[in-house]
Amino acid sequence: MLTLTNPVVIDFEFKSADGCVPVPHTMCAKELSTGIVHRYACGQLEGLIAPPFPRDYTLVAFAADAELGCYLALGWPLPPRVIDLRIEHMMFDLNTAIVEHLGANLEGALAFYGISHASENKKEMQKLGGRGGPYTPEQITALADYCAQDVIAEEKLLAVLMPKLDESSLYRGRYMNCVATIHHRGIPFDVPTLGRIKSHAKDLKLIWIRKFDPDCEIFNAAGTYKVKLFTEYLRKRGLLDVWPRTPKKKEPTTNSDDLRGMYLTHADNKDIANLIELFNTISLLDNFNLYVGLDGRNRVKQFNPFGSKTGRNQQKGFVFGKAKWVRSLLKPAEGHAIAYLDWNSMEVGVAAHYSQDSNLLEAYASGDAHMFLAKAAKAVPQDATKDRKKTTYPPEIFEQHLIIRDQYKTCDLAAMYDATYIALMRKGLTREMARTTLRHHHKVYSRFWEWISDRIEEADIRGEASTDCGWQIKVDAEARNFNSRSVGNFFIQAGSAELMRLACILAVEQGLGVCAIIHDAFLLEAPIKDMQRQVDALCKCMNEACNVLLDGFLLGIDGWQRDKWVVYPDRYLDERGKGFWVEIQESLGLLEEKDVIPSVSG
Amino acid sequence: MSDYTLTDDGVYGTQEEEEVEEAVEQPKQPTTSAVSQVKSLKAAAAARGIGQKTSNVVKNTKIKVRKPKPFEWVRVHPDIDNYSIVLPIVVFGDDSKAEDDKTVADKPDEYVIHPNLIEHPELSEDANRQKEYSLAVTRKGVAFIWPHSILDKENSWIDSEETNIAKARQMWIRQISDPTGGAYNRRESIKSLGEPTWPTEDFEKLLIEGLGDKFVADDSHPLFKKLCGLL
Numbered sequence: 062m063l064t065l066t067n068p069v070v071i072d073f074e075f076k077s078a079d080g081c082v083p084v085p086h087t088m089c090a091k092e093l094s095t096g097i098v099h100r101y102a103c104g105q106l107e108g109l110i111a112p113p114f115p116r117d118y119t120l121v122a123f124a125a126d127a128e129l130g131c132y133l134a135l136g137w138p139l140p141p142r143v144i145d146l147r148i149e150h151m152m153f154d155l156n157t158a159i160v161e162h163l164g165a166n167l168e169g170a171l172a173f174y175g176i177s178h179a180s181e182n183k184k185e186m187q188k189l190g191g192r193g194g195p196y197t198p199e200q201i202t203a204l205a206d207y208c209a210q211d212v213i214a215e216e217k218l219l220a221v222l223m224p225k226l227d228e229s230s231l232y233r234g235r236y237m238n239c240v241a242t243i244h245h246r247g248i249p250f251d252v253p254t255l256g257r258i259k260s261h262a263k264d265l266k267l268i269w270i271r272k273f274d275p276d277c278e279i280f281n282a283a284g285t286y287k288v289k290l291f292t293e294y295l296r297k298r299g300l301l302d303v304w305p306r307t308p309k310k311k312e313p314t315t316n317s318d319d320l321r322g323m324y325l326t327h328a329d330n331k332d333i334a335n336l337i338e339l340f341n342t343i344s345l346l347d348n349f350n351l352y353v354g355l356d357g358r359n360r361v362k363q364f365n366p367f368g369s370k371t372g373r374n375q376q377k378g379f380v381f382g383k384a385k386w387v388r389s390l391l392k393p394a395e396g397h398a399i400a401y402l403d404w405n406s407m408e409v410g411v412a413a414h415y416s417q418d419s420n421l422l423e424a425y426a427s428g429d430a431h432m433f434l435a436k437a438a439k440a441v442p443q444d445a446t447k448d449r450k451k452t453t454y455p456p457e458i459f460e461q462h463l464i465i466r467d468q469y470k471t472c473d474l475a476a477m478y479d480a481t482y483i484a485l486m487r488k489g490l491t492r493e494m495a496r497t498t499l500r501h502h503h504k505v506y507s508r509f510w511e512w513i514s515d516r517i518e519e520a521d522i523r524g525e526a527s528t529d530c531g532w533q534i535k536v537d538a539e540a541r542n543f544n545s546r547s548v549g550n551f552f553i554q555a556g557s558a559e560l561m562r563l564a565c566i567l568a569v570e571q572g573l574g575v576c577a578i579i580h581d582a583f584l585l586e587a588p589i590k591d592m593q594r595q596v597d598a599l600c601k602c603m604n605e606a607c608n609v610l611l612d613g614f615l616l617g618i619d620g621w622q623r624d625k626w627v628v629y630p631d632r633y634l635d636e637r638g639k640g641f642w643v644e645i646q647e648s649l650g651l652l653e654e655k656d657v658i659p660s661v662s663g
Numbered sequence: 664m665s666d667y668t669l670t671d672d673g674v675y676g677t678q679e680e681e682e683v684e685e686a687v688e689q690p691k692q693p694t695t696s697a698v699s700q701v702k703s704l705k706a707a708a709a710a711r712g713i714g715q716k717t718s719n720v721v722k723n724t725k726i727k728v729r730k731p732k733p734f735e736w737v738r739v740h741p742d743i744d745n746y747s748i749v750l751p752i753v754v755f756g757d758d759s760k761a762e763d764d765k766t767v768a769d770k771p772d773e774y775v776i777h778p779n780l781i782e783h784p785e786l787s788e789d790a791n792r793q794k795e796y797s798l799a800v801t802r803k804g805v806a807f808i809w810p811h812s813i814l815d816k817e818n819s820w821i822d823s824e825e826t827n828i829a830k831a832r833q834m835w836i837r838q839i840s841d842p843t844g845g846a847y848n849r850r851e852s853i854k855s856l857g858e859p860t861w862p863t864e865d866f867e868k869l870l871i872e873g874l875g876d877k878f879v880a881d882d883s884h885p886l887f888k889k890l891c892g893l894l
Contacts, residue, residue: 229704235697483843511852514837517734518803527713529705538732545734566697609701 063226066142067118068093070219072211073131074204076193079378080352080360082245084193085131087201089208090114091216093121098212102205103196111137123147123167123215125234126364129241139241143234144226146170146218148367152533153225167214174221178214180207229531233367236562239569240366240374246576247358248380249399249586251392251632258645259349261652266346268648273339286343288312298332315340338641341384350378351387359390370547371554372532372562374578381579385638386645391584392632398592399633400626402599403582404560405617406430408477411556414614416512420505428617431470432462438501440465472498476506477553513549520548528555529610530562557581560606560616567602575599582620589628596621726862728796728808728873730824733839736802736852738859739809739831746798746866749813751776751790753879753886777880785882785890797828798866800859802835808873819846 074087088101092114099113112118112132120140122128124147132139150170171178186207189200196204258265270280278294281287291313295301305319306312314320320337353359361376368375380387393399404410409430413421424433435441445462446452452459475485476499485495503510520526520536526548527533532555536548561578568575568583573595577584583603587595600621607615619625627633634642731737740746755772776790792812799809811828812821823846827838835852862869871878879886 228700228707232697232700232704235700514734514736515802518736518801521732521734522803522805527708529708529713530701531704531708545732549734563697563701570697605698609698609705 062224063228063230065093065119065121065144067115068121068144068219069112069114069118070121070212070215071112071128072122072208072215073128074190074208075127075131075134077191078354079362080358081354082134082247082356082360083127083130085134086194087190087204087208088131089205089212091212092118093216093219098209100205100209103194103201106135109135109137112140117141119144119231120234121146121215121219123170123211123218125237126241126244126366129238130245133241133245139238142231143237144219144230145234145237146215146222148233148237149222149226149230150218151367152372153222167211167218170218171214174218176214176217176221178210178217180210180214183207227531232530233532235566237366239565239575240364242569243565243575243578244360244364246574246586247354247356247360248576248584249392249394249397250353250357250359250380251390252353252357255351255353255390257649257653261649262346262349264652265645265648266343268652269339269342269346273335279336286315291315300333315344342386342641345384345387351380351383351390352378367532369554370534371551372528372558373554373580379577381577384641385635386641388633388635388638389642390632391627393586393627393629395629396588397586398589398626398628399576399584399586400592400596400620401579401582401584401633402596402603402618402620403579404603405619407557407560407581407616408553409473410614410616411560411611412477412509412553414611415552415556416506416509418506418508418512421509424506429466431473432466434473434498434501434505435462435465435469437505438469438498440469440497468494469498472502476502477550513552516552517545517548520551526551526555528552528559530559532559556610560603560610563610564599564603564606567605568599571598571602573599573602592626592628593623596626726806726808726869726873728810728870728877730809731799731801731807731838733837736835736837736856737799737809737831738835739828740798740800740861741832743797743832747795748866748870749793749795750778751781751786752792752794753786753789753890754792755889772877774877774879774884774886775874777878780879780882783882785887789890795828796870798861798869799831800861802856802859804860806862806869808870819844823847823849 069090069092071088071090073083073085075083075085077083085106086103088099088106090099090112091097092099097114101109101113118140119142120128121144123145125143125145129139129143147165147167147170150173151165154170154173168178168180168183186204189196190204190207267284270284274280277290279286279291281290292301295304295313301313304313307314307316320340350362351359352362359380362378363376365375365377367373376382380391391399405428406425409421410425412418413425420437421430424430424437427433429447432441432445432447436443436445441462444453445466447463447466449459452462454462472485472495482492482495482499485499486492516526521538524536525533526536534548534551537543538545561581565575565578565583574586575583576586583599585595585599600618603618604615607613753774753776755774775794775796776786780786781790795811795813797809797811798806800806809828811824812818814821824838827836827847827849830836830849830851831838835856837850839848839850840846841848871880876885
């Protein structure tokens with residue numbers, strides 16, 4: 062069992078607004094070793110340059126990233142150790158099916174353990190604290206009392222979770238310090254352009270509808286999407302049978318995730334490509350949930366660290382989760398540069414190392430695992446390449462190679478989750494392609510498949526699947542919702558998440574300007590004159606994480622090259638969203654010149 | 664450090680300020696490097712057998728009567744005479760769903776009848792089906808009893824499973840259901856996974872343990888009351 066050094070349970074009330082750093086105004090902390098309680102009501106935190114307890118302590122909080130965000134807002138040094146009760150509860154309890162309905166909040170956690178805790182007017186108090194001052198003396202007292210109530214609740218939760226905690230809990234807490242730091246830093250953003258797009262979102266939407274659907278075959282004259290019209294549109298073009306459906310009503314879908322696979326199988330059909338672009342952009346313009354703080358920095362609505370079962374972050378309102386062209390809003394501040402450093406085919410590399418499948422290791426070493434599989438299946442010639450500069454084939458044959466590579470890429474990634482051929486069909490492959498690519502995957506990477514089944518079997522026997530760093534899920538093959546694919550997927554995804562975590566800790570603790578964690582990448586920001594040093598240092602951290610967690614098996618890193626940095630006054634440009642970005646800018650320009658009167662029926 | 668409570672005027676005093684200055688003289692930073700911390704966690708995980716390429720974990724729990732899970736490599740004992748047995752069964756509940764569509768809740772109550780009771784007059788009408796029970800073991804050494812329905816007409820689920828069981832007597836296999844094809848597929852191991860370790864206990868003892876209260880050994884079993892409508 063873990064021994065905590067001077068545990069201090071702490072809770073803040075703070076003014077909060079999407080995209081902004083918190084503005085803490087009330088705090089309660091209890092030193093569990095001595096029983097001393099520190100209460101700071103509204104107005105009393107100002108001028109306090111550090112927490113009012115001994116320097117060697119362990120911060121205990123529920124959703125500690127919020128508390129740590131308050132530390133940073135106050136300019137306090139981050140605590141040497143952190144225990145986040147929410148993360149621990151999520152890992153130990155929420156990952157089992159029986160308690161999912163309780164949610165991941167403090168009340169749910171207490172209810173799970175049968176702990177009664179009276180907290181009157183909780184929602185009202187949360188709202189009051191979140192809006193910020195000014196407060197009446199009665200409200201100040203009420204907020205201080207409410208804050209103290211939460212500390213009592215968290216102390217109770219700590220007591221029941223304590224027997225389950227171990228050294229890995231402190232490691233997860235250490236990561237929370239980094240999460241708070243990254244969130245506090247925020248992402249440099251082109252706020253004026255965001256404002257222009259948002260203020261014209263409705264008009265832009267109508268322009269795009271008119272551009273792609275001039276005859277109102279999908280959207281009615283008022284610009285409203287009509288499923289009946291769209292069904293008829295697809296039927297007329299012979300696309301109705303191949304178009305993905307909604308799960309319940311079985312109607313043609315417009316969901317961007319469902320449509321992603323259509324790109325692969327119908328890359329040569331411009332109708333489909335245009336429709337997908339249209340739906341993705343309309344969806345974004347309808348719900349432009351990107352948040353920018355008063356400091357002009359973009360921040361996610363929720364960082365949600367360890368939010369997935371595999372321990373990955375599940376960030377909400379994240380710029381990297383939107384259409385690709387939106388990334389062009391990322392723009393370094395004057396005198397600064399940004400770089401997007403990502404690991405090459407991370408999951409493939411992790412799977413290759415873990416399974417020690419010689420073919421998978423060779424595939425990864427080839428630099429293009431997906432083309433490797435296509436070649437092994439003899440679907441493309443042995444000298445096929447994805448590099449336009451290196452190919453010796455005519456453009457039309459080269460494009461064909463890219464399409465086949467993409468099909469094998471879909472298979473490669475899905476196969477890591479032990480996907481069936483039916484799942485591959487849902488991703489857009491035909492039945493024959495799905496069967497063929499999967500068959501080849503099993504044949505070429507047989508050792509990998511043995512390793513996966515080995516791990517699932519072992520997890521079932523142990524009743525848990527766990528990473529080297531202690532992140533775990535409960536496994537019960539007898540449970541009704543047991544899914545062996547999900548367990549198989551855990552080892553690669555959670556292993557990859559551990560790599561990200563360690564590299565992130567190493568980077569943030571040495572003060573590098575990491576301002577976002579993307580699935581397999583970091584966004585780094587630094588003054589131009591310091592950029593080379595920071596890029597080198599981040600690469601070193603990423604390599605060090607591989608050294609420790611993959612026993613020296615180094616994954617390739619991309620984005621470190623100087624010509625890939627984005628230097629002020631340039632903006633980030635994703636090749637896949639470049640065309641759309643240009644068109645959006647043109648439309649915006651037209652709108653602003655009032656040369657266009659948006660009207661679908663026009 | 665003193666206990667702090669909110670004063671009436673809502674302002675904290677000099678005493679606390681002085682204490683804070685003292686507290687922040689040298690902010691404590693993590694003394695252990697993240698790399699050392701991870702190495703230590705990794706060593707602890709390795710000591711528990713996590714992430715190792717091979718494992719000797721053996722689950723010493725009660726033997727179960729069940730089908731193999733799709734991810735399990737399994738063998739069936741090659742000695743059919745001593746480690747397989749065909750027994751009559753009595754089924755209560757809806758058994759009409761296709762084999763692979765059944766959920767736990769759908770599973771009907773199934774009672775296995777001791778051979779000595781086959782001629783019992785109360786069972787003559789109900790014990791009209793049979794199942795074969797075979798001793799099987801997973802690659803991790805977990806023994807279980809694999810039940811297999813016997814039917815005198817064609818059924819793609821049952822027929823494919825029969826083939827799989829026969830194959831598993833010779834080699835390691837995985838049985839994977841294919842709802843689209845309406846049958847069990849089989850994956851055969853490409854390389855040798857070694858010989859299985861069989862339980863030393865007598866098969867009859869294992870079978871009785873596995874079936875538990877579903878095994879009807881004499882007419883005092885509650886099944887008889889159920890058949891007469893008394894339960």
